Structures are given as C-alpha cells and as structure tokens.
Amino acid sequence: MSGPHWAHSDITTLSDGRLVTFSPDNRVMLVLGPDGELLASPTADVVSAHGVTAGTGEDGQDVVWVADPATGTAPDGRGGYEPVREGRHGRAVALRLDGTVERELPLPPQPVYDRHRFEPTAVLPVAATGEVWVSDGYGQRLIHRYGAGGDYLGPVEASRDGAFRCPHAMALDDSEGEVRIIVADRENNRLVALDPDGALIGTVAERLRKPSSVALHEGSLLVGELEASFAHLDRAGRLIQRVGLDEVAPLRPEWPNTVDARGATVAPAPPPGRFNSPHGITVDGRGRVHVVEWLLGGRHMLLTRGAGGYALAPADWTE
Template sequence: MLPLPDFGQVWVSDGYGAGLVHRYSAGGDYLGIGPAGRDGAFRCPQAMVQDGARVILADRENGRLVTLDPAGQLVGRLADRRRGPNCLVLRDETLVVGELSASVALLDPDGRLVGCYGADDAAVERLGWPNALSPGGATIAPQVPAEQFNSPHAVAVDTAGRIHVVEWVVGGRHVRFDPDESGPATVLWPAPVDVCTSPPGRCGA
C-alpha cells in the first residue's frame, strides 16, 4: 500500500492476486486500476514509491521497474532486466532496489545502474531457496556468505543515510550498510558480524 497525499489517493498493489494496482481516494472511494497497458500485464506488482509526479512500481516477475502517472496510467519503463525487484526506497535522488534474486541495486533518476551490492548469482539455484535443506530434508536457515545477499525483501534508509535490508529467510536477516563509505557493512541479525559490500557479483546493466 502506498499513501499518495499529494495526489489525494491511496494505491494498493495486488501482486499475489490479479496483478493489478488499485487506486482509492483519500475517503476510500474506488478510482480504478493501473494496468500495464501496451507494455504487457504486470506480473507480481509489488513495491511502489512516489518520486515527484510519478510513481515507480517494482514489477517483480517481469524483472522491471515502471513509472505511472497520478491517473494510474503507465508512463514508461525505468529499468529492465532487473533481478526480481520487490522493494524500493529513495535515498535522496538515488533509487534503492532490493532484488529478491540476491542483490541490492542503486539506480539514478533515469534508471541507470550506479551501484550493486552483494549479488549472488547462485543463490536462487540452491535447494530450498530462499532457505536451505538439511541432510534430512528439513527447511533450515541458509549459511549466507558474508559478502553476499540471499533474498532481499524490504529496504529502508535511516536518518544517517544508511541502507537497511531485511531478507526473506527462516529467522530473518538484517543488514545495514552505507554505500558512501568504503568500510564493511554490519549484519544486525541473526548475529553481529562484518560484511564486505564491495560489488563482487553481477547486477546487470
């Protein structure tokens, strides 16, 4: 759900249902849907963020970010070939994109990649991903390499400009890092250990 007080609206993405974006007035009146239109149907529309007069939507299963106007009409594609974008936050003018397929990308206002953190190309191929399987077949938390992400599912920026990433995994995982600093990030949960966030993997172009 995304409150849009500047538009006098509230938007709700129906990612696990009909693949639509529903629009409501501030008073709760239904204003219609935001269909993808000529560029094809949404497939698991998930996170949304307002950026001025546009809304940026993470169309996860299509691997793209699209922009919509206040009437819910598709304006265009901001970025394609993303790794399952499913959570968004603005850090000044930079868009932070948590990508379910194991990476965090930073994009400029035109959708150009300016940073990639913790990309793990092999994560989604692991048996039991986003978790792991024990020798007996039980679902267990994976042992995520210190320099990589596993399954980002929420992102936020704190007042110091640091990025917080929460991962979709048994027991949870919470990582904090500052892309403006060269030092290590910190895994705040499940255990406090240092994490290198230099871009070791491919994050796409």
C-alpha cells in the same frame, strides 16, 4: 532474528526516524529505535504483514499501512513447509503503532474477486493527491486507487490487460518537480513509472534480478532484488552499483532456505558480505539503507554509503 517462522515482511521509516518491521511470523510489529533498540512489539491485527509503508493517520500521528495477502507458510510435518491461506481475501489496513487497525480499505469491487483472491503486496499513500494505491501483486496483478476518504476509484489503467507480472512493491518519487509512482514489476524484472492518474510514463529499468522493493534517496533508486542483490540506480534507471550479489544463492535447493543432512528445510548461513533474498527496503534518517530478507528466521541487513558507494555491514544489524 531466529526461529522456525518464514519471514516475509517489509520495513519502513516513520516521520521521527523510528523503524517499523515485523517479526518472522509476520504478525508482531517491531518498532525500533535508530540504533536498533526494540521500543515496542505489539501483536498486530493482520495475518501477514507483507508490504509495510509509513503514513499519517486521521489524527496526524504516524500509522503503518500494511498489505496483508493473508497467506503464509507452515511446517508440513515432513521437514518442509507448505503455503497456507486464511480467509477469503487479503486486506489493506492502516495500523496504529499499538497494532490495532485505524482504517481498512474495502475489497476492490471488481468482478474478478468474485472468483479469485485479493492478495495485496503493497500499499502506497500518494501525498500529492491524497489517494492510496494498493497493488494486488500476488492476486490479480492489478493496482487499485482509493480516494482520501477511502472510496474506491478503480484500477490503475496501466495495470490492466496483464501489463504486470507481480507488481510487488511501489515507491513515490516526487523529486525534480514531478510525481511518479515507481512499481517493482518483479516477474518482468523491471521498474516502471506511472503518473498520478495511473498512466504509464515508461519503463525505468530492465534486466533486474526480481526487484521486490524500491526506495528513493537523494535522487537515486535503491532496489532490493529478490535474487540476492541490492542495486543502486540513478533516477533514470542506469545501474551505478550492485552490492552483495550472490549468484549461487537462488540456485540452491529450497532457496531462500536450504536443506540439512536429513533433507529438512532449514535457514541458510549466507556467506559474509552477500545477500540471500532481499524483500523489503527503507532509508533511515541517517541515510543508511535497511534491507529485510525473505527466509526462515528473517534477516535484517544494513548498508552505509561512503566515498566508494554503498557497502554492506558485515553482520545482521539486529545481532
């Protein structure tokens, strides 16, 4: 991936093994085959495809749930970038694979949104209940519940009273006979577990490096840490392995980007075998882990698992 756009998206795996992510401008859906071949690239009806989660549509076909905070970045005319917002609120939508909207959830009818923006970062279909949960990570730090028909059920109780500081991502854990919703509470550097009724089960892991994405695979928790790392945890949250850690990257001026000799913001050149700013994560049908990063031009990295644990491929997967 290359270009002046500041990639800020996610990645997900469809039921047939295809992957869906978005272009660096966060508006064009990229449907990829299992070996990275581009199968389709429709423009999507979103401002910024931030959180991306596979789901099932009303006709039984694959859809992609997108949390669109309606925010982004744009060149400021002085060699840097500045935040931009479009519209009054963000949206939570299910997209068909042609980029059109199949379903849109209503704005949460909470008084706080009369005064403040709704800027969702993640959408999670909860198969056990038919509900859809939406995390307002960049907005009011609430997680909202919707029924199978799209009716609003209210905020998740565990998210009230400032409990979370940027509930950035969510993942469904339905292994071992129970259902847990794992929340990446990014600015608290932790993972927490909620039950399907929205009650807090407990903290799963602490002292992480700004967890921005989480996936489940074979009883493990796989975490994309925004501060330049991938963490492999067991289901209880114990650290098994950390891969590609670059402790220096988050200290760099203009991280997740860098500056050139003229002082302009440009894409970095991360050291081989190191992450820069993991933002989205998924596991494909072969058990490989895909990580997309938050930076100018975007970056799509691949990890494979062997006898020694996970290892990072030596180059961008899409090169």
